[in-house]
Amino acid sequence: MLSVSLPVTDQDAALAFYTQVLGCELRFDAVVPPGVRMIEVVPPGSEVGLLLLPPDSPIPVALRLGTDDADAAYARLAAVDGVVHHNDEVLRWDGVPPMFHFSDPEGNSLVYLEDAAAG
Incomplete structure (x- = not known):
């Protein structure tokens, strides 16, 4: 696990x-x-990091797991019954590693984040 996020109403105070x-x-x-x-x-x-995020953040409050290949992880999870992808594809934004948000069969929110150290 790379990090877990926590919703906080005042980031500076947190x-x-x-x-x-x-x-x-x-x-x-x-x-x-x-x-x-x-x-x-x-x-x-x-x-393991703690991400302090606003509760209304578009960044999901989730466990963040590392993977050495976000595309392969996305494809692997697409074949698993009960897994819900919250992104249509792996997200690629300037300055941040490739990532995607999904829920496990129990509805828990997770993010796979490409991390060179994961491989």
């Missing part, structure tokens, strides 16, 4: 809490396509 109170390290803080501020912090002793 960032302060996670870094100053819980001791998380800031890994990423920028506006990404489609125009959403994405903040990622990492708890002490962990490699």
